[in-house]
Amino acid sequence: MQRHVLSLSPDEALAFAKREIENAPLVSEDPELYAPVFRNISTFKRSYEWMEYILKVYIYQEGTKPIFHDPHLIGIYASEGWFMKLMEENRQFVTRDPEKAYLFYLPYSARQLKSALYVPDSHNLRPLSIFLRDYVNMLAEKYPFWNRTHGSNHFLVACHDWGPYTLKEHEELKTNTIKVICNADASEGIFKAGKDVSLPETLIKNPRRTHRNLGGKRxxxxxxxxxxxxxxxxxxxxxxxxxxxxxxxxxxxxxxxxxxxxxxxxxxxxxxxxxxxxxxxxxxxxxxxxxxxxxxxxxxxxxxxxxxxxxxxxxxxxxxxxxxxxxxxxxxxxxxxxxxxxxxxxxxxxxxxxxxxxLWNAKPVRYDLFHFILHSIWKSRLNQIQIPQSS
The missing domain is CATH 3.40.50.2000 (Glycogen Phosphorylase B;)
Incomplete structure (x- = not known):
């Protein structure tokens, strides 16, 4: 990896990495990756290595529990909680300096939002949407980062079915952010393939035994x-x-x-x-x-x-x-x-x-589910970068 990249601005570094990934050296096999399951193992491997080398994420500290910073680790919506837990504990990818960030994480749980604010049987998601609208507007007033890109370098992670529908009161939140959601339905006009990330839905019954029953019969x-x-x-x-x-x-x-x-x-x-x-x-x-x-x-x-x-x-x-x-x-x-x-x-x-x-691991390992989700977010951010065509 070329060390001078670390001195560049995030957008300049992303442009450099994108060129490097597009010219990735050919890989036919790898001890940690199984080529037949990948579309292009060469570009994936190169992209993943650049993510490990330069990616920095800023996590907003604003927001109180239980909606923010309170990962729920069991049930069918556990993916959003596991990602939050492992992201907030991470030292490799997290930065405390927002000026060095390539991505900004909105650390809320759609499941906890529903539990805290939804009135049972009301069929009214608007209070949840208004809550998120007000949160984003507060961040936009307090910091310059949202307004610089209109939210396009910000991401959210929501596994609850209602995740996409709770964004509707804030147009930039709905349209511009990278949405990492289980309800990846291309027909409804909220999830955009190629920009947003389809989050695996993982049923976790015991957070201390996430690999329980793993394996199958011949x-x-x-x-x-x-x-x-x-x-x-x-x-x-x-x-x-x-x-x-x-x-x-x-x-x-x-x-x-x-x-x-x-x-x-x-x-x-x-x-x-x-x-x-x-x-x-x-x-x-x-x-x-x-x-x-x-x-x-x-x-x-x-x-x-x-x-x-x-x-x-x-x-x-x-x-x-x-x-x-x-x-x-x-x-x-x-x-x-x-x-x-x-x-x-x-x-x-x-x-x-x-x-x-x-697989979710209490301490993430290379190429596991935490890293795969993060790589898809990184790849979406890379896709925003335009590289001038050389004449």
């Missing part, structure tokens, strides 16, 4: 073709249930897992015993089943037409998952059976090799 010990169990809300799951519940021994499709079934085999064991794990959208596009499938080495089958999968900018989801259009649910078994065994075995191996990029 392919020969996976007797079921496909498995799904869960609530029947949203537009997709009732269709899945209608066509495949109790219709076929190979297709283990349930609502909530019945007691008669769970007595013999738990939910994780079903995933570990299935070749494919069906991940249909619920009320919103994302589902913690996608990451669970990766944990249990089961090839995910994603059914959510407008969903942008996590890290789609660097990972090749076709290498380790099956994406089925909602209209093709009646043909689901036919689609899965048409996948040649050799291709399935490759996908299943890729899922295993991918696993470490979706």
């Amino acid at each position: 392919v020969s010990q996976r007797p079921f073709l496909a498995f799904y169990a869960g609530h029947m809300h949203g537009r997709v799951r009732p269709i899945l249930f209608k066509y495949w519940s109790d219709k076929d021994e190979d297709m283990r499709i349930y609502g909530a897992l019945p007691n008669r079934v769970s007595r013999n085999m738990s939910y994780p064991e079903h995933m570990k015993s299935s070749k494919y794990c069906v991940c249909p959208m619920g009320y919103e596009v994302n589902s913690p089943r996608i990451v669970e499938a990766i944990y249990y080495e089961c090839v995910p089958v994603i059914i959510a037409d407008s969903f942008v999968p996590p890290f789609d900018d660097v990972l090749d989801w076709n290498a380790f998952s099956v994406i089925v259009a909602e209209k093709d649910i009646p043909k689901l078994k036919e689609i899965l059976l048409a996948i040649p065994l050799r291709r399935y075995l490759t996908m299943q191996t890729n899922v295993k090799m991918l696993q470490k990029h979706f």
Whole structure:
């Protein structure tokens, strides 16, 4: 890495790094990365190395608990809490000098915002949006950093389904910031692929054992073709249930897992015993089943037409998952059976090799989930930098 870059302004350093990444040396294999799951392992590796070398994040200290600086580490929305915890504890990437920052973090929790301010059954998210509007306006009055870029070098991390909808009272917050959200729905006009970041939804039951039940069975010990169990809300799951519940021994499709079934085999064991794990959208596009499938080495089958999968900018989801259009649910078994065994075995191996990029670690390690999320935010910031074309 070239040392003079550290003396440049953040925008100048980003421009230099962007040129270096575009001219990345060719990498065919790497001891820490598995090339078949990446779109371009060479540019990813170079980009990641530059992130490690120069990235600095300023975290606003304003805001009181529980909405700010109070990470919630369990449940299906735990991703936002884990990122907050690990970001605020980080020494490598965090700077106390905002003039040296490449990115500014708005350290609130969408889940905690909902718990603190939402009136149950009111169906009114406006108080949450007004709260965030007032917070951003306060920062803009107190510091010059928001107004310099109209918020484009600021980011927020929100896993709660309502995350995108709580931004609507502040146009710059909604439009300009880098939104790291689980509800990565490209059809609603709030999440912008290429600018915003699709956050993996991770169900954490015990924050001290985030790797609990990790791993799966070998392919020969996976007797079921496909498995799904869960609530029947949203537009997709009732269709899945209608066509495949109790219709076929190979297709283990349930609502909530019945007691008669769970007595013999738990939910994780079903995933570990299935070749494919069906991940249909619920009320919103994302589902913690996608990451669970990766944990249990089961090839995910994603059914959510407008969903942008996590890290789609660097990972090749076709290498380790099956994406089925909602209209093709009646043909689901036919689609899965048409996948040649050799291709399935490759996908299943890729899922295993991918696993470490979706793990939360109490102390982050290179290329884990914390770093992958941060890299996607860094990459979005890089995309804002225009490099003049040489004549």
